[in-house]
């Protein structure tokens with residue numbers, strides 16, 4: 001028995017509140033009505049053998065191992081498919097049952113290789129456990145007859161193998177793929193002896209629809225589906241619970257270890273965000289942490305045209321501190337600043353913003369949320385009073401109508417998408433607003449009721465048209481609005497909404513979506529018992545991103561869809577800790593907890609605690625930093641785990657800004673694109689080495705625990721602390737827990753939080769304080785955080801980025817499942833097998849018009865620049881729209897994006913760029929320059945002494 005395997009109660013828990021009393025093996029038991037006998041027995045501490053059952057799957061009743069006797073009933077019913085009834089007297093262990101179970105087991109084993117000692121699952125195999133439990137001692141049928149022992153192994157997937165000779169056809173994998181993951185990639189092909197598991201009708205796993213989530217491996221009771229790392233290295237010997245460091249779902253994992261080697265990452269059944277599920281990234285793509293590209297020595301150089309020099313930690317830190325102080329002396333206090341990382345822990349982020357404020361003496365701190373969800377912060381805070389989503393993920397299971405706007409959850413938030421798909425299969429309606437036909441619009445057993453493929457840049461007129469229908473057709477939740485919202489602002493909003501230009505018939509011309517579809521979709525949401533909005537960067541990364549966020553909040557308030565389970569306005573936040581990095585005071589105008597730096601009282605509290613006078617003026621946002629750098633006023637920057645050179649728009653401008661600076665300090669795992677402009681490189685730690693917390697998209701504070709020591713020798717918060725000390729500001733924490741204690745002391749929404757508390761209770765959602773000691777899953781239940789919900793008028797102001805004859809197409813960008821953001825991590829894993837270069841999606845009609853065929857190299861040009869990349873022809877995009885990802889630096893997708901940005905927050909307008917595409921023969925000048933510089937910088941690193 002695997003000592004790390006989490007208990008499996010055989011069948012899922014039932015929701016009933018009523019209980020019944022039964023007797024199991026002579027002992028009384030009280031269980032929830034409707035519970036299976038198998039689960040009732042296991043809950044009472046009685047183990048009944050099983051093979052086809054799992055508490056993450058619906059009962060199936062095929063293996064016949066779980067048979068029981070029930071007093072007064074004939075036969076031997078399967079306990080997994082038989083619910084308890086009041087007064088039932090159940091026997092799980094009798095001579096007859098033992099014989100039956102042994103006979104069934106004998107049949108299984110007669111067609112199973114008896115190589116237990118050399119099997120990769122030895123010690124972690126339910127078949128082995130059950131054979132032992134039923135007392136099987138001999139197999140009478142021999143192996144000379146027909147069997148499956150020579151069945152081929154499918155090792156096509158880079159992370160797991162499928163050894164059909166060990167399969168007992170229990171169907172757990174098929175059901176896990178259907179019920180848990182929702183991909184329906186597996187089937188049982190054939191009947192009787194011929195039956196076998198098949199991936200997408202006879203394909204290899206790699207070629208099939210499988211998305212490598214790992215749910216089938218998790219479910220498999222034998223070694224048939226097995227992680228290759230276990231096959232290669234054997235069973236783990238200890239385990240540590242931690243949190244995935246990829247996306248904002250924040251899945252909890254159990255890192256199963258051998259010494260300091262990770263053997264596998266197993267999704268945690270107790271994880272409140274993932275309930276035992278995972279995606280390919282968290283489950284498998286962690287190899288980057290030990291990749292040979294990781295830089296392990298601190299590096300310095302005087303100029304970016306010089307080779308690096310390897311130095312001691314002390315020398316690197318002293319050098320950075322000296323350069324920063326010299327720059328401040330020459331160019332002024334505000335000539336330097338820092339960037340915090342949404343991939344780092346809250347504790348690491350907190351000390352960086354503290355370093356900027358207390359040691360650098362200004363508020364020049366910003367974070368990557370600037371370029372993703374800053375409009376969420378602004379929009380939700382203005383309307384509802386808090387800069388975060390309103391619901392826990394589980395809330396989706398109570399939603400009747402799900403509206404997805406500008407988000408692609410199956411690739412960007414896969415585990416939450418599986419939960420959402422489950423609810424859709426149960427019958428919830430789906431509306432998708434997206435220029436592109438994302439996978440969730442039409443996938444296995446799911447078909448959106450309405451997909452509104454609006455033109456990029458037209459979200460605001462679309463949400464106004466929804467509001468027009470809801471107001472004009474009397475779908476307002478009048479009582480809710482009267483009791484809970486600011487009615488003056490509501491009246492003003494209503495007047496704005498009813499302007500003739502917001503009628504669907506007018507908006508159809510702007511968005512390209514037929515008015516009838518807009519009306520029908522708006523009615524569906526407006527009439528829903530529980531309507532839930534989920535949105536992503538397709539909402540925020542626009543010149544009217546903040547307007548759109550407020551437009552959605554208006555709509556949710558007007559229809560009474562905030563403040564209970566199944567409703568809400570929910571940002572699907574991108575990076576693992578983007579919520580936390582914002583919460584920790586990473587914005588130039590806000591101290592931790594979103595409190596304005598201009599507020600004397602708030603600032604006073606921090607000044608007292610930190611023993612320093614703080615600057616009351618907000619600092620530079622990232623775009624201001626670049627502009628000030630180009631103007632010669634901003635000269636030094638400490639960049640924690642953020643690749644500005646690849647991720648920020650208008651690469652030419654970013655590169656000009658970075659090259660003009662005198663001291664850039666990059667703290668990261670790899671020599672990333674920004675590090676090519678750096679003068680000091682401080683090696684960072686991967687999530688496997690971190691001790692701290694991440695906060696996911698549902699405000700859940702999850703513990704991140706180190707499974708190994710910092711491989712480069714220093715925790716990241718220690719590096720920042722030493723830099724602060726070297727700059728003359730004393731910082732002294734002994735461990736990361738003390739940093740969280742300070743966060744809790746200074747931030748009212750975190751008052752109750754500490755490592756000790758989280759280790760004791762698991763995870764909690766903030767606010768977690770005296771008013772909500774165990775956290776707050778649903779926000780705004782009785783009142784909005786700001787008091788009365790505020791409606792904000794959302795007039796449409798078209799973006800200045802327009803298509804014209806020279807640039808007739810609109811480019812929009814997004815992600816793919818196997819890669820993550822700038823790809824620094826996933827490009828250094830086997831995930832490359834699925835997607836190793838950014839592709840440009842082009843509609844067949846646009847391609848034909850330009851003589852472009854599948855696989856052709858095309859030049860993509862905008863007003864800002866030109867890149868070349870390979871085209872793929874698809875009707876996923878509509879005519880007039882092209883789409884690409886931005887995972888590979890050598891593609892340079894941001895060479896073409898513009899400096900247009902959200903009016904309130906400066907979040908770049910990545911989602912709308914007017915472009916032209918033409919057939920190309922070679923890479924562009926920028927790309928050739930990139931290749932040359934990449935080679936030169938790699939040499940500078942290789943020759944570092």
Ligand code: SF4
Pocket residue numbers: 166167168169170171172173174197219220221222224225
């Ligand atoms: S692969 Fe595993 S889970 Fe799937 S049917 Fe075979 S033994 Fe059962």
Ligand code: SF4
Pocket residue numbers: 173176177181183184185186209210211212213214215216217
């Ligand atoms: S890895 Fe996931 S998607 Fe692939 S077959 Fe298994 S359950 Fe299905």
Ligand code: SF4
Pocket residue numbers: 244245246247248249250251274278279280281282283413414415416
């Ligand atoms: S869904 Fe997100 S948090 Fe969960 S395993 Fe995948 S990448 Fe990690």
Ligand code: FES
Pocket residue numbers: 049050051052053060061062063064065066067078079080081
């Ligand atoms: S566990 Fe009940 S029939 Fe398989």
